[in-house]
Structures are given as C-alpha cells and as structure tokens.
Amino acid sequence: MSDRTQLWRMAPTELAPHEDALTRFQAELERAGGSSVSVGPGELVGEITATLAAAGAHRIALTADLGDARPVIAQALEIARYDVVDYDAIADDRAAVRDLDATVTGCLAAVAATGSIVTGATGAGRAGALVAPTHVCVVETRRLVDGLASLMRLAPRLGAGSMMALQTGPSRTADIEKTLIVGVHGPKRVHVVLLDGVLAD
C-alpha cells in the first residue's frame, strides 16, 4: 500500500524535506524556459521597467492582483512613456487586448517544486497573464508553496474565482517534427520578479 504522506518520494512535483523552496522554484522555472530575479521592495518598479524595456514592449496592461502596487507601477511606467492600461478596463475590447505587448500581473501562489505561478480569474483574469507576448509576474516570496499537494490543499481558500490556472514558463509546442517552439498562444517571454516583501506602497 502506498502512503500519501511520502508523496515527495514518488512525485517530482513535491519538495523534498529541507529543500530550499526559492532555489528550487527558480531552477524549475528556468528549466521550463522562464526567468526570474529576487528583488527588495525598493527595486520592484525598476526591475519591471527594465524587463519591459528589454522586451521592446510599449503597450502594457496591469492586472488587479497587483493590489496597492498597481497605481505605483502604472505611474512609474507612464513617466517612462509606456502606454499603460488596467487589464480589467480593456478586457472586453478585443482589439485592445490584441494590441498588448506585455502584461504585468501578481499571483495567488507559486509552486516551488514545479516553478509554476498560480493566477485566478478574480485577479489576473482568465487571460491577463496569457494574451501578450511578454508576461511579467510579481510573486511575493510569502506566496511560495512547496509542491502540488500543498497547492491543492490551499486552493479552496485562495479566492481564485471561476478559474484557477497554473502556468509554468512560456507557451510551447513540439508538434512540428518534435522541434520545441516557444510562444504559441501564450507568452514567449515569462519573467518572474520574486519580491521579498508585500505588494503595497
């Protein structure tokens, strides 16, 4: 008989005892084709701006799960001459959604063992983290959970709304002769900013 308390011995989607969550998260995300960096509260806006500049993005949507930090980030991006909108304000406008170069979102949780971020319909929306070629996700380090089992235990209390989604690195396909191509229907670039602090001004 198998014992579920020993799930980490069986499933690579769990963290081993004493394994460092942050280190594992960053390694798995990189393996999946994404990138990440750890910052303090004072460096957050600078890191987001730099990432968007490097991606050549101009039209940016910010989602509601950035919380109190959203207006602060919006203001900084506007000063840097980006075209910034709230995702919830334009979500019903298909043309506007299509024109987005990048979205910046928060998240409900992040899974260390798999390098996944978790967003909900209430915050980032169903497609807020998906529609633009570049996705920047702010993850407060306190939101890291060990593995899938911890996430599933927590899920009913996350307030995700009608959809909870895990996403791990960029969108990918290997349909054509098994050649790995990044960026099909979802983003080509996924950058996670790990914030050692909380999203507030």
Next chain:
Amino acid sequence: MSEDPLTSSTFAERARVQLAKPFLREAVPRATDIAVRDLRERFAGHDYDGLRELGREIRARTMADLEDALATLTDALVANGIHVHHAADAAAAREHIRRICRESDATRVVKVKSMATEEIALNPALVADGLEVTETDLGEYVVQLDGDRPSHIIAPIIHKTRAEVRETLSRVAGRELPDDASELTDFARERLRDAFMDADVGISGANFGVAETGTIVLVTNEGNGRMCTSMPRIHIALMGIERVIPTLEDLSVMLPLITGAGTGQLITSYVSMLSGPRGEGEPDGPEAMHVVLLDNGRRALLGTEYQEVLHCIRCGACQNVCPVYRQVGGHAYGWVYGGPIGAVLTPLFLGTEAGGELPQASSLCGACDDICPVKIPLHDLLLQLRRTRVDDGAAPWRERLAAELWAWAWSSPRRYRVVTRIGGGVVRVMAAAGLMSSLGPLGRWARGRTIPTPARRPFHSRGERDV
C-alpha cells in the same frame, strides 16, 4: 472522411499503406523515444511505480462507485452555475452541443484538442449546421486543414513532415512560408488569434473533472485551452464520464502522472481549473459554461472484465512504447484511438464487428503495462478480447483450424515429436531453398521476419540420448 476506414479495410491493409511511408517509420520512434526518455529523466530519483500505484488506487476506487462520483460531480458543477447535460451516446452528445450553439446564436467555434470530440465526430456535425469550426492546437489545426486525422493522442501530426506542414500553411497564407518551424508556428499563431477573438463558443474536452469542487481540469502546453475558455462567450466541455476524480488532493497525484507519462514534463505549461462561468467582478471569461457528460459505451464496461480500461487518462504513453504502433503509426488502427489502448477501446466501443481484429495487432510484449501511469493491464485485456473473439466464432476459420490442429498435435508427446521432426525438416529445406514465402499463410508471416533454421535434432531428443 465519408468512408469509415475501419469497416472498409483491414488492419493489415492499412498497416501496409503506413509502412510504405519512410518518414513515419523514422519519425514516430524518434518522437516517442524523446517522450519516454524525458519521463525517465523527470522521475529519476523518484518512485514512479509508487506514484502509478497511487494513481491506480484513485482510479479503481472511483470506478468502484462511478455513479456516486458522478452524482457528486454533477451537484458541484450545478452549484457552480454550470449547465450539465448527459449524453448516452455520440449522437446525443452531438445533439446537446449543436443545440447549445444554436440557442446561443453562435456562428464561430474554436476547439481545444480533445479525443472525446474526435470520438463523437463532432466537427462534421457542426460544419453541417453552418458553423465555422477552428481547431486551435497547432497540430490539430494542420490536421483539420488537411482533412486528415490525428495519429497520436498527444502529438496529432507526429506522422507529418515539416515540409508537409509548410505546404498546408502556405496554402492558407496564399504565399510560400519559410521552411522554419518557428516561423510556421508564428503564422499559425496570428491566424488562430483571430479565431479566438471572433469566436462565440469554445469547445474543449476535459482531462479531469474534480467531483468535490465541480472543477474541469485542462492540461495544455500551447495555451490554446486557456484561450478557448477565456475569450468566447460560451464554453462547452465534453467529458467522458470516466474522467471524474474525487478530490483536489487526488489531482496532485494525477497531474504528475498525466504530464509525466504524456510528454515527460514535470508539469505542462498550462493547467486550467475551471469552476464556472465568469463570476461577479471578474474581468473576462464566458457568460455560460456547459459540461456534457459522455457515456458512449463506458457504463456498459462497469462490472465487466474490461472495467480497468476506464482508468485510462489518455496520456498516449502506451503508444510511445508499443513496438507495433511505433512501426505502423496511429492511422493503421482505423479509428480515433491507436496503439494498445486503441486496440482495446475500439472493439469495446464499436463492437467486435468493426474493431475485432485490432487486439491481434500486438506482440503482447507488455511494454504498455509497464509504462501505463495507472497500471492498466493492457496486455491481459488484449488477450481477453482475443479469447472472446474466438469464443464468439468471429476468428477466421483457417485461424481456428490451425489452432485446433496445433492443440491436437502438441497434446501428446508422441504427436509432438513427429510434428516437430517433420515440420522442422520442411522448414529447413524450404529456408535453404529460399522458398519460405511460398508457404501460403505461413509464408506471409515469414516475409516480414528472419526465420531461424531449426536444428537437425530437436533439443528434447538430444536430451533423451544423453540421459
């Protein structure tokens, strides 16, 4: 696709067509080897067998009282504001989906790759109703444009070369596209983006339905599953009734199993957990969500010796390791499911009349049993289907006569000795003269194989002399 290949041709005929394609015989083993290699790599240092056992337990426990699990699921879906429809067969499922499209004044439909929708032949029915249907998984999109069929559960165009994909997409583009997988993908992305934005209805399958929370789970890499369930105003999920799992906790076992066995990934790029239509205060999502629960022959398997085939989570791993599938590809099986799982499901779903010979298309090596993430004893099920076919008198008379003679000859030591002596002598002479292929049915069997020349003295008679 007006002619059904399953009834209009035999497995051998279809296999011969596929074997004549050099690309197929190179590409399928190459692609499937990558999936198996990645699976082993991701599970290195972990107890894959232990996790498989957990998966098997979850599936067995659910199937032991499937109706109870389905009742819990239905209640939870309804509580989440989801419309639930029950479909006894393919026609009923098509009818539900057509009606929902009609009642919502839909003109455009986008689809997520789904074996269940293939199983009920949904697309032709929707097209006949005047709907514009677009498959949005890159591989399925190409399959649709070509009027082809997917040939692998996870990798639908495993049988197509890049040059063929380029040709197809260039036709749509109206210009020569570059011979580059990345640029071909970019072209498809832009085309399909239009389809997502304009669609009224998104249709998906369901990898799992979580009973306790009323959640439909979709596992994809491209992100099309998420687009199809975000942009259109209606979402319809077609779910085989056996895809129910009891709890979210069970999902933390089933997810690594399906992604590991399917693609060798720790987790796919996207996992969507859908628990209703767009909620109050949510920025996007469909106004209405429907779940169509598909029986289509599944309930009839409960309580039979084939119940365990309902544990299947459609990961495609058994296809990846099957020595027959790896040579002939998915199309040789004649219906939507290929490989070992197809050889079991097809006769069970369609009857032995149409798919009865498929269980013969197996070497019974058991590789499928060893990799199956929920430990379905596929090769036992294949044997049982063969047995049933013989008991039903459906096997060809020559095959039955040969088996009878065989049993008669080998059931007495004396007859056995005589037969092996004579038979061995005949084969030795024929092989030396290069005449094996003129041995009738035996010759056909010998054509694809190297037949070892029997020893001059059989082993048992050598033993006798030495004693």
